[in-house]
Amino acid sequence: MRLGRINTIGWAMILLIITVFSCKEKNESNTNKDTKDGLTLEHPNLILTVQGVKDIRAQLGSVPIFDATLAKVKEEIDAEIALGIETPIPVDYSGGYTHARHKRNFLVLQKAGVLYQILDDEKYAKYVKDMLMQYEAMYKTLPIHPKTRSYARGKLFWQCLNDSNWLVYVSQAYDCIYNYLTEEERQKLENNLFRPFADYISIENPRFYNRVHNHSTWGNAAVGMIGLAMNDEELIQRALYGIEEGDIDYTEKDNDGGFIYTKGKAGFLANLEEPFSPDGYYTEGPYYQRYAMYPFLIFAEGLQNVRPDLKIFEYKDGVLLKSVNALLNLSDANGEFFPLNDGQKGMSYYSRELVTAVDIAYHHGDQDPGLLSIAKEQGQVLLDDSGFSVALGIKNGKEVPFVKKSINLSDGSDGNQGGVGVLRNQDVELVFKYAAQGLSHGHYDKLSYSLYENGDEIIQDYGLARFVNIEQKGGGNYLKENKTWAKQTIAHNTITQNEGSHFGGKYEIGSKHHSELFFYDDSNQDVQIISAKESNAYPGTSMHRTMALINDEGFEKPYLLDIMRIKASQRNQYDLPYYFMGQVLKTNFDYSVPEVLKPLGEKNGYQHLFLEGSTKVENGNSKLSWLNYNKFYTLTTVTNNNDELLFTRIGANDPDFNLRRDAALMLRRKNTKNTIFVSTIEGHGSYSPVSEFALNSNSSITELKVVKDTDEYTAISISHANGTTKLFITANKNSSKEAKHTLNIGEEIFEWSGPYLFK
């Protein structure tokens, strides 16, 4: 279902009907109602409902995880109340005192409001009221925030974004104490604080508010939430559909380098429509999806409670609920999100945003019992109707493990702009990215990948160059190395051609293109494959990468087979780095190390790499073994006597030590048109520093060979130390499952159907 624009009168009609209808069904309770504009609405109604509060109060003390969360929040808020209220004049960037204080305040307000409803103790309502009145007193005359770095400066914070965070949370607090306040007090807050606040982040900041971007989602939700709490139809409309566009410069960019405006698209529904694929993948990547989930889901919950006719959770075929599932599946064994695009490592489904997401998805979705096991791991629930629903589910023993399987998620609002695939077998996880640009937080990393074992990185994706909220590092904001290093192609495990990034590192070009899935097949658990093509990253060059996660007899763990075919219209230099994590154990090639370390290049990320060792290799296989977290790994790659191998380390031209000193082995092939890169990465064995035993510390692969490579087929043989040899053949043109293939290799004829053969 798609919602069109409904005019304000239409909405008022609908609301009238809903309200009248719902009044009939519910017990009259004057203290929980307010009348305004001729409509009657109960409070609370955003994340808690009148019925929900009744249910919760009735069962207090008998629902363990809810009670535990409540006790913890009560202790936290009681301590805060004891400390007194502080609303300092805003001066700092994120990480600074006033930023942290106002951030803490909105979190505290929301919790205090909820405690008032659940515990029915006026002390919490009074605290919320008192702090809101302090804000009201300050806000009336508050100028724009003094820090100037943002494209859209807030008032309480240096960015409108953070002001919007504040309003999303504070709306909930206001809803909770709505009936505790007198009409006069409400008028005061609404007229002097909430409405001006909502206007400031929307009408006065269209560059912030009217975008398709996670910033705007927060803005929309903020305006919408306070609109619902105030029962202000104009604000609700503004939240759902954005504001009227004036004269707009569509080439303008924000601080992150992304375009500010998308023609004709604005408001919450557009933000729900555009960045999510039908599979629920959010085009900026999981880190920002996590960030955006809160306003998406909390406003959706409010809409569901107040405007159930909107059926917001069914919007776009239930994309909001699908997105929660997609996000959970984009985490490693520790629940940490894969750092695709700009993503800070360590962010996980233990974050408060995911507590919200999981609880709301459970309550408003189909009560997936797998979500209960995640909620149990999270160890806390929302103190609202959704959280209570989850807590009851856990209490009743309904949870089953949330099993993360291999998954292929499309990107793009219609699902036709590439995607992200995750292949999983035993403890090994391959994350393969063949997506669209990912808006302003996207990296230039077409057909890149990262590899994990049980939550530890084997081949890493660098992530972002930022220390979020750590003031000492550039005020906690993006560091310049995010652009000069982290976004560049050479920072990723994919091909860099002629030492330049994909799309010339230009967002304008990158955002026009996406890679194309060739095929995805996880039907055979032991040979799972994802294959995709990219033909725009470098004009005149096309890349086709096929990655297979193979669990074969004789191997201790599933290994990765990586085939990268390149067709080019001219001779180029190709660099393919392996950002292996750990310490070099052994190579099967000699190399020399320089006496002094020099940067590998001057731009496009190369200026941040030191060259630590290099060699020219021979025809055959080059092998590197390393040790990480007491596990052994080996890269085997097919090389020829035109190839160079370079040991690199990040850290050159890094005057503030903003980058991690991580290593890579880079395969460089010069002066080449069409070519193929074939590698395997095996995890094997283990070492114990306690027993000092090293088990299975050697690679099992004795030879990796390209036995055929044409435009139609590529065939690779993999020989094991036990004497067996396996053949992997992939079709390069026809990925149909039904297609029948016949291929001669040497004397032998192979016949099969479908895109690949492994035997």
Next chain:
Amino acid sequence: MRLGRINTIGWAMILLIITVFSCKEKNESNTNKDTKDGLTLEHPNLILTVQGVKDIRAQLGSVPIFDATLAKVKEEIDAEIALGIETPIPVDYSGGYTHARHKRNFLVLQKAGVLYQILDDEKYAKYVKDMLMQYEAMYKTLPIHPKTRSYARGKLFWQCLNDSNWLVYVSQAYDCIYNYLTEEERQKLENNLFRPFADYISIENPRFYNRVHNHSTWGNAAVGMIGLAMNDEELIQRALYGIEEGDIDYTEKDNDGGFIYTKGKAGFLANLEEPFSPDGYYTEGPYYQRYAMYPFLIFAEGLQNVRPDLKIFEYKDGVLLKSVNALLNLSDANGEFFPLNDGQKGMSYYSRELVTAVDIAYHHGDQDPGLLSIAKEQGQVLLDDSGFSVALGIKNGKEVPFVKKSINLSDGSDGNQGGVGVLRNQDVELVFKYAAQGLSHGHYDKLSYSLYENGDEIIQDYGLARFVNIEQKGGGNYLKENKTWAKQTIAHNTITQNEGSHFGGKYEIGSKHHSELFFYDDSNQDVQIISAKESNAYPGTSMHRTMALINDEGFEKPYLLDIMRIKASQRNQYDLPYYFMGQVLKTNFDYSVPEVLKPLGEKNGYQHLFLEGSTKVENGNSKLSWLNYNKFYTLTTVTNNNDELLFTRIGANDPDFNLRRDAALMLRRKNTKNTIFVSTIEGHGSYSPVSEFALNSNSSITELKVVKDTDEYTAISISHANGTTKLFITANKNSSKEAKHTLNIGEEIFEWSGPYLFK
């Protein structure tokens, strides 16, 4: 009690009396006795006794941790038996197949022997017998091991050391199946395998056997254990007192660079006498103490069971039991040993050697209930009398937490060769080393330290340069970088003068000297101090370091105050590095970074350091903050305008990537005679990548100042951001607790008694 040398006839007399006496007390049991040389001995008698086996069998199934260990060992050994016996012809270094196989065999044999006794199942005895017979068949004609790197090559392994390991374990297996074998079988094994084996590692390898060194301890125990099992008095004497010395070159060194011989000292008792201090500190450091504990304790247990009159556990005032306590106290919060001298990080009290040590110390000591909590953490016990005793203690709920307090351990056989101190408060641990050289595994690191928080390194000690048993890294042996880097002074957190190591890096000189304790005071938990002096590391220069762990109001955690005074007869350059772990967050000084990284020097470890940044500083305080494992740390150091600060990183001239790329900040003071270095290291706050909150991320110290520094007194003021200033005064000449002091600082007069004042 000290044991003199008793001749063989005297021993035989004593034994006769013991044996006759013990026979009267015990039930006659023909199957458990053997007669030989006119004496009657029961078997088993080394780690299991006849009575112990009876007790264990009677309570099988009712002592949880013992039953669990037994089940696990049974499963392991049953699987091994199913795989069949392999005794390959030895060819490999450690890490290689034959090495690993023979190592596995001796561990398996010992366990199978024990299972035979406990489960009374002949299958295990037969397995032991069969494997021993295979060894017997092979050993008869086995040449010396083909690998030539060792100063004392073994036969089954590349070093006599590993052969000795084998015999220590196999003696136990033999003892367990002694009565299962026929007299003829015993003769065959003893004549063709055990005695030649014992002779080979002793008489034929005096350079290995007759030393004061952990190698010899293994050799002595091996000869002694098989001597006890065979009831061979000559071997027992050889174990206790070594072999007659022939023409000996006392200047000869082993592979590690240590002297081979110590005049007139050899055998197990000398090895117990010499390397242990009266406090139980083992001069090589905890890593090798752990390694040596097994032969010390297992042979001591055998002696205690077979020769209780020797009172081996009372030897040197109970040093063996004290040593277990010392070793447990030399571990961090995770139970990992501080890597003093050559120590591999990660080795911990979860190792099998410490299971032995803890169980034997409990059983043969005074049943310290704190040991039971460690045994419980270890999750396993020895399958013998000691382990059973521990398991019963746990079953009966006797355990109490093993609390690691601050401790000062003397070094040297008489306790007068310096020592190692560990100051502990809350989660912070300071390890301060002012010990003797530590034999061949010692590092040139007088007055060095490392600092931990809750088991994580804040300021690291590098440890060794070796990947023990990982064949890919130099056969698993010491790497050349152990000498060129890890042992050098500049690899440690102490003063390097004129870019040369202590004692010129010469073992001959270093082993003649040790530092001197000035005072140690942990009586006030909130101001714990250790202070020591070193006057031989650099002729003409004396160093006096005082380190205080201070827990003061206004500070979140205890902080370290570090005062290093230097008096020199000439002008020198002093380098004081801080091997901080983590990522640089902020400095309060500007610095420049070079375009290319060059080694900082050419020798003495400097050739392995890259210079990553440098500056000349001003008078005042220089500050560096960093982030590690999501905790913040700040170094504040008093600098003057003669000082340079250098950012260094390990990894130069490291062609095989043998070294970790770890960072340091180095304070360099040139052309200076007498001087003082004063610093604080604070841990503060935390960061969560999940909530993205940074708490208390700034240092609390606003000024650190030397307000007085004379030969008699040093006074430091420490100012806190909250406006308070504290004064720390230490006496530099008189550390008596009783001494009364009066000191004028500016207008103020301070009076106190004892070596320091903090107010």
